[in-house]
Amino acid sequence: MSGKIIVITSGKGGVGKTTATASIGAALALEGKKVAVVDMDIGLRNLDVVMGLENRIVFNIVDIVNGRCKVKQAAIKDRRIDNLFLIPASQSDNKDALTPEGVVGVSEELKEEFDYTLMDCPAGIEQGFENSIAAADEAVVVCTPDVSAVRDADRVIGLLYARSITPKLIVNRIVPLMVERGDMLSHEDMVDVLSVELAGLVPMDDNVVVSTNTGVPLVLQKESKAGSAFRRIARRLNGQNDLPIVVPQSQDRFWKKIGSRLGIGR
Secondary structure, eight states, rough: OOOOEEEEESSSSSSSSHHHHHHHHHHHHTTTTTEEEEEEEEESSSHHTTOOOGGGGOHHHHHHHSSSHHHHHHHOOOOTTTTTTEEEOOSSGGGGGGHHHHHHHHHHHHHOOSEEEEEOSSSSSHHHHHHHTOOSEEEEEEEESHHHHHHHHHHHHHHHHHHTTOOOEEEEEEEEHHHHSSSOOOOHHHHHTTTTTEEEEEEETTTHHHHHHHHGGGGGTOOOOOHHHHHHHHHHHTOOSSOOOOOOOOOHHHHHHHHHTTTTTT
């Protein structure tokens, strides 16, 4: 059976795309799938640092596309999770080092080798975006609950539909108390504006910084609410469509709910 290529995109930078890619990839691998996460941000690259694999890079995605190595030679095995592999970006090349045709050319090799290939798309809608979506079977759009991110996500969603790719939405960095106060967009508002299926809701979580700095996958941190959210998103992407969407709640709302059940505060 052929594997699946999923592009993780956003339009706007800084919304947590790379963390989402690493976390979903790790969670799918924990589900028993063989997974490659591919950094498509040519000239920069961050996915290797987030995964704690920056010292083990030999080949990269540009080397694969240009025939300097095979996928198996470039794929770096994760230190903690079996079946999880990183294919890094090149830091020495510029954005023009890849073409959509080149990415399509290696897509079959990726599909033969892995159950899931997650493409970490660079910010914007230029060459890097075109390269990343060229061979995608599915797309996940990561968006934070702010107006500028929603506007950029709307543009990206339109471009994906134009390529016959149906996207799903992850709302990232939700602060429940701000949503309840009306100071932050609700996920209902975002889904209404973007007219797209929801893949999951991820709360703001300090453990994301810890994960990035230590290279310990977020989904392995039992106390991480974001890690739990990404595990549920991965299961949903893996076909468990009946898995309910968990809406992050503030502690205030939680205790009010408990109090009302116990008859306290009436």
